[in-house]
Amino acid sequence: MACDVDTGAVFKHPVHCFDCDQTFYFTLRKIAEAQKLVCPLCGSDINLTDQAYGFFATSVKQTIDLRVVTGAMGSKKLRSTTTNGGH
Ligand SMILES: [Zn+2]
Numbered sequence: 001m002a003c004d005v006d007t008g009a010v011f012k013h014p015v016h017c018f019d020c021d022q023t024f025y026f027t028l029r030k031i032a033e034a035q036k037l038v039c040p041l042c043g044s045d046i047n048l049t050d051q052a053y054g055f056f057a058t059s060v061k062q063t064i065d066l067r068v069v070t071g072a073m074g075s076k077k078l079r080s081t082t083t084n085g086g087h
Pocket of ligand 1: 017018019020021022039040041042043044
């Protein structure tokens with residue numbers, strides 16, 4: 001049970017191939033680092049810079065970034081969310 005887990009290497013996210021109309025799972029790290037993926041079924045390029053994947057690729061990168069930031073801060077706890085009682 002390793003507790004030092006690389007989030008980006010463990011968590012996977014479905015990526016849709018528009019050529020063969022299938023969904024495949026790639027690790028977040030692979031999605032975040034690659035400009036494009038190769039469909040394991042039809043071999044087509046899945047261009048992550050395409051607008052169809054734009055929001056998706058951005059959110060994946062943000063997910064990894066958040067994890068990295070949280071880990072870097074270590075013991076420091078975020079309390080701003082509870083004290084900010086307004087709207
Ligand atoms: Zn495909």
